[in-house]
Amino acid sequence: MILAHLRTFPTLFRISVASLVAYRAEMVIWILSTTLPLVMLALWNAVTADGPVAGFDQNGMTRYFVCTLIVRQLTGAWILWELNYDIRSGALSQKLLKPIHPLWYAALTMVGAMPFRMLVQTPLLLAVVLWRPEAWRTPSLAEVSLFVVSVALAWLLSYLSQAFFGSLAFFMDRSMGLWSVWFALWMLFSGYIAPLGVFPAWTATALKWSPFNALLGVPVQILGGFTTPHDAVPLVLAQLAWVVVAWVLVAFTWRRGLQSYGAVGA
Amino acid sequence: MIKVDALTKVYRVPQKEPGFWGSVKSLYAREYKDVRAVDGVTFQVEAGERVGFLGPNGAGKTTTLKMLTGLLHPTSGTCTVGGWKPQERNPDFLRAITLVMGQKQQLMWDLPCSESFLLNRALYDLDKKPFEETLAELTELLDLKPFLDTPVRNLSLGQRMRAELAAALLHRPKVLFLDEPTIGMDVEVQAVLRKFVLDYNARTGATILLTSHDMADVGAIAKRILLIDQGVVRFDGSLEELAKRFGAGRRMVVRGPATVLTPMGFTSGDEGKMVATVAAERVNGLLSEVLQALPNCEVSIADPPLEDVLRTAFGDLRPKAPAEAAP
Numbered sequence: 052m053i054l055a056h057l058r059t060f061p062t063l064f065r066i067s068v069a070s071l072v073a074y075r076a077e078m079v080i081w082i083l084s085t086t087l088p089l090v091m092l093a094l095w096n097a098v099t100a101d102g103p104v105a106g107f108d109q110n111g112m113t114r115y116f117v118c119t120l121i122v123r124q125l126t127g128a129w130i131l132w133e134l135n136y137d138i139r140s141g142a143l144s145q146k147l148l149k150p151i152h153p154l155w156y157a158a159l160t161m162v163g164a165m166p167f168r169m170l171v172q173t174p175l176l177l178a179v180v181l182w183r184p185e186a187w188r189t190p191s192l193a194e195v196s197l198f199v200v201s202v203a204l205a206w207l208l209s210y211l212s213q214a215f216f217g218s219l220a221f222f223m224d225r226s227m228g229l230w231s232v233w234f235a236l237w238m239l240f241s242g243y244i245a246p247l248g249v250f251p252a253w254t255a256t257a258l259k260w261s262p263f264n265a266l267l268g269v270p271v272q273i274l275g276g277f278t279t280p281h282d283a284v285p286l287v288l289a290q291l292a293w294v295v296v297a298w299v300l301v302a303f304t305w306r307r308g309l310q311s312y313g314a315v316g317a
Numbered sequence: 318m319i320k321v322d323a324l325t326k327v328y329r330v331p332q333k334e335p336g337f338w339g340s341v342k343s344l345y346a347r348e349y350k351d352v353r354a355v356d357g358v359t360f361q362v363e364a365g366e367r368v369g370f371l372g373p374n375g376a377g378k379t380t381t382l383k384m385l386t387g388l389l390h391p392t393s394g395t396c397t398v399g400g401w402k403p404q405e406r407n408p409d410f411l412r413a414i415t416l417v418m419g420q421k422q423q424l425m426w427d428l429p430c431s432e433s434f435l436l437n438r439a440l441y442d443l444d445k446k447p448f449e450e451t452l453a454e455l456t457e458l459l460d461l462k463p464f465l466d467t468p469v470r471n472l473s474l475g476q477r478m479r480a481e482l483a484a485a486l487l488h489r490p491k492v493l494f495l496d497e498p499t500i501g502m503d504v505e506v507q508a509v510l511r512k513f514v515l516d517y518n519a520r521t522g523a524t525i526l527l528t529s530h531d532m533a534d535v536g537a538i539a540k541r542i543l544l545i546d547q548g549v550v551r552f553d554g555s556l557e558e559l560a561k562r563f564g565a566g567r568r569m570v571v572r573g574p575a576t577v578l579t580p581m582g583f584t585s586g587d588e589g590k591m592v593a594t595v596a597a598e599r600v601n602g603l604l605s606e607v608l609q610a611l612p613n614c615e616v617s618i619a620d621p622p623l624e625d626v627l628r629t630a631f632g633d634l635r636p637k638a639p640a641e642a643a644p
Contacts, residue, residue, distance in 0.1 A: 062439035069428055144388050145423045148416055149440050150408035156440070309404075313328065314388040 059151065060159050067163030079171055085123055086175065091244050092116035105248035110186040111277075115246055117179050117186075118275040122267055123243070124168050125202050128210040130157045131230060134217030139224075144314045154214055154305070161210065193280040194273055197287060201270040204290040208266050211297035218301065221308030242268035246277075262297075265290040318492060318524045319362035319385065324394035325548075326355040326380050354380040356548035357394065364491075367518055367525045369539030369556075373631055377548040378528040382494050385526070386416045398492055412441055415490040419500035422469075422477070423484055429466045430480040434487060441488040448487065455483040458513055475506035482510060486517065493517070495527045499534050511537040532623040544630055552630060560620045563630040566596040571607055572615040581606060 071078050095112040098104055107115060137143035137153075146153040180187060190198070216233060219226035238244055241263040247255045258264055269286045272278040278286070332348045333339050355377040362368050372378050383389040385396055387403035387410070396403060401410035424433045438448045456462050459479040464472055472480065482498075495514070499507040511534060518525055527538050535542070535556075542559050544552035552559065571578055571591050578591040581603065586592035595603050600618060607616060 058442065059439040062435060066425070066428070066432060066436050069432060070425065144383075144416075147388055147406065148386060148411060148414075148423075150411040150442075151440050310390045312389065314383050 059156075060163070063156070063159045064163035067160045068167060071164055071167050078167070085127065086120060086172075088116040088119040088123065088243070089175065089179070091119075092179070095245070105246060107246060107248065110183065113179065113183045113186040114188070114275045115271065115277065117176060118271045119243060119267065120172065120176070121274065122202060122205065122270045124172050125165060126206040126209045126267065126270075127165070127168060128161050128206070128213050130154070130161065130210060131213035131217040131227075133157060134214065135220045135227060138218070138220040138308075138312070141314055143312070147309075154301070158210055162206075188276055190274060190276060191280070194276065197280050197283055198270055198273045201273050201283070201287050201290060204287065204294055205266055205270050208262065208290065208294050208297055211294065211301050212262070212266070214301045215297060215304060218304045218308050221304070221311055237263050237266060240264070241266050242271060259286065260289050262293045265293045318364040318366075319360075319396070319398050319526065321358055321360050321381070321385070321396045322394055324355055324358045324381065324384060324396050325353070325392050326377075326384060326389060327392040328352045328354055353548055355384070355391075358545065358548070358550050360543055360550055360553060362524060362526060364524055365518070365522045367515075367538055367540045368527065369535040369542045370526055370528045370545065371535060371542060371627065372528075372545040376546045378545055379496055381545065382416070382496055382526070382528060386414060386494055387411070388416075412488055413490055414492045414494065415485040415488070416494045416496065417482060417485045417498050419478070419497040419502075422481055424469045424477065424480055426470050427468055429468055430461070430472075430484065431465045433469070433480075433484050437484055437487050443488060447489075451487055451489060452483075455486060458516070459483055459509065475502055478502055478506060479509070482513070489521065490523065491521075492524045493526070495525065495529070495538075497529055497531075498527070499529065499531055507531070507533070514538055532627070536623050544627075546631055556623075559630065560623075560626050563626045566594045567600055568619050569593045569595055569600065569603060569607075570617045570619070571611070573607075573611045577610050578607070581610075 092113060095104070095107075095116070096109055099107060099109050099112050102108075103111070134143075134157075137146065143153065146156065149156070212233070213230075216226060216230040219229060240247075240258050240261060247258050247264065247268060250258065259268075264286070269283065269290055272286075273280070273283050328351070329349045330352050332350050334342060354375075358377070358381060370378050370381070380389065384391050385398055385403055387406045390404045398410065399413050401407050401413075403410065424430050425436070434452060437443075438445075443451075456465065459482060461480060461483060464476050464480070469477060469480070478499075486493075493514070498514075499510055502510065514525065515538060517523060525538065527534065529535055539556065541555055542552065543550055544559075552562075554562075569583075569592070570586060571583065571593075572589065573591060575583075575585060575591060578593075581593070582595075583591035583593045593603065604616065604618070607614065
């Protein structure tokens, strides 16, 4: 079944690019709106001008937030909004009639959109590299390999967590409210607005194993060289564990959700 | 092909009293009401049949169709389509059916319909050659060529509906569920669609289950009628049987002076014609009476319009005690 789904990927990729091009202006604005790490970089750059904070000097902060921006782009998903709308409006019915699981279909479409997202970000990334060339380092082969695995798991966890909150719309009218709470916690605890090192030591240790770090922090730390591959392996395994938890949760809510789906208006 | 046995669907609908206090109360003590949309429906449809599934608004037609296509899970009872349980959503089952809903669309709004067709080819895992053959056939029959590469948002409703129909049939389904397929279409496109559905049935032997409020759709497509009202099947038979059972009689239309025809039981109809509804056994008697009085007059005799038959049927079949309406 998985092979049959993967055979659809080239077409979905092409359709995904065609859709992005049809909405090109909106998409560019939306992608650029996820560049908060660059704003945070400007802020932390000023803070670290007088000396390192939590072990990060200006070069370290630059590398950290650029890696954050890259990982954010590579782990982008928007299944939450799609599912929420589709369930509440009944538009899910058309997708349920197709011989491919709607969550597979959406996942393949979103992976297809990734190269376009990176393309839009490339000029920004180049500008930062030119601004502070001394901040960069070449990652080792081990780091790159581990990063690929880690970023794939982070994307999967991001997608599944959105699918979980999105499928709560089967049961409640205001599932987006719960997502807002989750998103606020993610902003704070994933390392998106500050490295986890700025938290008190016990909090940072606890957050290291949290789903928030698995969603963003782990691949950032690997790519930026803020941890050794040896120390990162347990963190990648923790990512895998969170993916399994999220998968089980999604499978459960989806199955129960379909039983109570009203297919309104469709 | 389709087997439905004691199929029942009960919706749990939240209730809220109006006003501010109603909102406050629903915060801590929400009440629900069970609404029985389909109530023990039983029927069978053989392969290749064309069945009109009719009933007034809220009768349970669309709910039944949604259960037959796997969108809704039945509360109790069973249904199978081609041997599959629809709610299990087996990919082979989904490849064997299609659901055309007049008001809903599957085409991608901002892309040309040709892109949606290619997407369906990928989703249904169709081989290139049969896909291209089917697409060429549908393009010709539905006259899609002039707008294949135009974004869907720029198509007229009629063009869009033709493209929707093509998208729904590209995988050559064996069972077609048509839910108000001609709603919003102009007369010309309606005729194209009806002819196409009949032709598709004749060529492929596909089974067709149609719901429509447009009696022209029903008259043109359906050979057999299932009447459903308040969630219960109240009639199952051919169109002729339906007319015989619920038609008050045959309809005689005469062009002639009212002074002569009114005493015979005629009333004024459209375009100066006089109309009488006559029991089948009285048709010959009345006809000779009319021809004796007006030897050169224009007379036509026909079955009563399907709308009238159905109005009578729903009136006669509905039980006296009021019951819940479906949402």
